[in-house]
Amino acid sequence: MLIYAVKRFGIAILVALTVSVLSFSMIYLSGDPAIALAGEGASQEDIENVRRVYGFDRPIIFQYVDWLLNALSGNLGHSNYLKSDVASVIFERLPTTMILGACALGFALILSIPLGVLAAIRPNSLIDRIALTIAVIGQAMPSFWFALTLILWFSITWRLLPITGTGSWLNFIMPSIALGYYVTPAVMRLTRAGMMEVLSSDYIRTARAKGLRPATVLFKHALRNAIIPVVSLAAVQFGFMLGGSIVIETIFAINGLGFLAWESIQRADLPMMQAIVLVLSVFYIVLTFLADMLNAFLDPRIRVS
């Protein structure tokens, strides 16, 4: 287990470094970062100034190492537009996005795991068909359109929920649904497939041959094994949702990281964009690492070996 953890950690670090290189090189996509940073209508002198201050005149490798060392010490750069420290802005917005992501994941899991289990217990039954329909429709619905439709129904027609803002928990209901529903088909299908496989396994027959009660067979023996791959998937999907929150946060004007990212893209605020990509990627890497560890913990075949 320890060897596995160390190995897995090493890979995570390598991936994070690669991602940092990619995020760093993003500023060169537009051509000359100095021109981009100086903004429209800047004089040649301003551009040269920016180039010197930011060190764009030095070899790229030095620039990268400087940037990385700064990032490691918590300095993610300075936003020209907000006239403020990038890191502090990001960490001010991050909790909102985390709450949104957690609510969305919670919604997705509460809907998809019971449905997946029920569908697996009674394949081809009505509930299985309903679950399949939800999955098929869920996968095809554009999230932004679904979000607008939710607003139309719940806010305009029925006047039940507030449209924008983060004032109360009511504000998080629609965004969580809009963000989480896209995840439900995948989790539901995996739960169903996993349960079906486990339920037809020999050890379930053994459990029944012992005379165990159906609930014990289902929850202790079946779900416990079927849920292991779902844990990894949930972590991966949580990462995807943080990335996807940019659309949802923009629609519901939720002041999180996604909204910040969109604003920064609109303003061509390069250091901010870079930092957000880096932070979200690193967060995803940490998340999948933790998921793998949890996975290993849940599966004795990995844990005890």
Add this chain to the structure above:
Amino acid sequence: MSERILEVEDLAVSIPVSAGLLRPVQGISLHVDRGETLCIVGESGCGKSLTSLAIMDLLPKKAKRTANHIRLAGEELGDAGERVMSDIRGNRMSMIFQEPMTSLNPAYTVGNQLAEALKRHKNVSDAEARDRAIYLLEKVGITAAASRLGQYPHQLSGGLRQRVMIAMALMCGPDLIIADEPTTALDVTIQAQILHLLAELQREFDMGLVLITHDLGVVARIADRVSVMYAGQIVEAGSAEQIFTSPAHPYTRGLLECIPVPGKTRPGERLGAIPGIVPSLIGDMPGCHFASRCPLAHGACNTAQVALQDASDSGHAYRCVLPASETGTVDFKGAA
């Protein structure tokens, strides 16, 4: 006369498939007394395993079971609901399966899975369950039993896992154990050990044992009585001696000719083979199921209802239209 532990009369299983109604088990009757070992023999796919699952009421959902009687120590189970059956399974009637590698739950320790069986049926404390588990693990020949309790199935070899399965079946002190090819998946050297163990434990705990196997060598060693199955039916039943010394059904004779017997089969002598394949069991099948492969088959075999008839000795029955004296002429040695 000793106590009758299991009595099955006219057991049948049917499974709807796209081509019609599959009837893999038809009209099975058998019985086991306390302290007795009944072996059910037959080739793969003859319905042996489904018969045992049907007795335990563990058939797949699609399969339908019918029976005149399934009695466990006199109690009728043929129409018992899941609630009653789950109280009996693992308690008064246990089962050991073919695949020890996959029959234990990978997520729980051996101790957990052993104790669980006892705690489900008996009102015992954790410590009592643990003691019983250690006692039985030692009984099935596992050393350092106490430390094994904390291990996971993947840390054990196949032979050890099957010993754990046997211990698990014994946790509640059952009247009857059904073992479905318990040694097929194991190494040859370990097969013998496990069989010895089963026979020993059966004597020691004075249980009924139903052993399902396709290995006639195993049968010769530990069976008291034998039922030979072919294509969903019992084609011959009797004491082990009757079956081995005076087999009455052509199929049984064929089976016995297929195995070399030490001291009897001369070096270089040809072994027998049964030509043809097992018939499809979809739909109603008139006549003798073995007719298509039987060298003695004649017109009547394809149409007549063939019932079990008594052979010369008592308790020895076989399913054939011919008198036992005539089936002796069958010869499978030229067929291969």
Add this chain to the structure above:
Amino acid sequence: MSDAVSTERPIVVTAQILEPSPGALMRRRIFGHTGFMIGIVVLATIFFMAIFAPLISPGDPYDQVLSRKLIPPIWHDSAKATWEHPLGTDLLGRDYLTRLFYGARISLLIGFAAMLISGVIGTTLGVIAGYFGGRVDMVVNFIITTRLSMPVVLVALAVVSLVGSSLAMVIWVLGLLIWDRFAVVMRSATMQVRNLDFVTSAQAVGCSTPRILFAEIMPNIANSLIVIATIEMAHAILLEAALSFLGLGVQPPEPSWGLMIAEAKGMMFFDAWLIAIPGAALFALVLAINLLGDGIRDVTAPENRN
């Protein structure tokens, strides 16, 4: 009794003789698969709309007639509704049905092109990793992991904003981003096939590696490849719509469905149909592609169902 028996046996025999040919069996599976049929019909309709947009459109997708703006679709109980504009007109007086037809072109083009690019990248990586294993596999796995840790929408938006957005750029950015599923699935599919006997025997008789990859491996993973291709095409179409919705994908005045929703967002409280129509079109297209993919999986490999 024996009469009934004698008629029964021959029936079984005829049933065996009349066993349908593989082709007939395939046709029966295809036509018996409701999802597959719905998918193919809807997709064909949208494809038809896209190809023949200039011929079947009632108007011009760019023609603005401000005096005729916001005419509701004909099913609306409004005096303004007219058969001249069956689906009404948008904020700038452009015929909505026409824009819907032309929008189908953009969605299909971007979906297909991005799927092709990502398919080539992902399949190459996946097959190489799966076939060679070992170090190669480790490297490819690392590349996949790295790619997965970058949030797609965010990176796509950032890149498009930096390099400038155009139809071609959206295609390239999406194509270069969404190859991960191709790689993952092709990798495991190749791994399964690699150890099968016919591959071993091809190696044994000395076939060259490219020959083995194209003649032995590819045909056997083509099934999963097609299924993933449909999933990724749908994925690319949804991403394009999201990008355009956020103003960084296809640029006005092009009639992208995502852009149409974005343009109508301000009016949605008064004229909900403005977002309902392109949204429903988008939903129908993606649903059809997904149904088709599921159908192909079921029809070609029925044992893989569930």
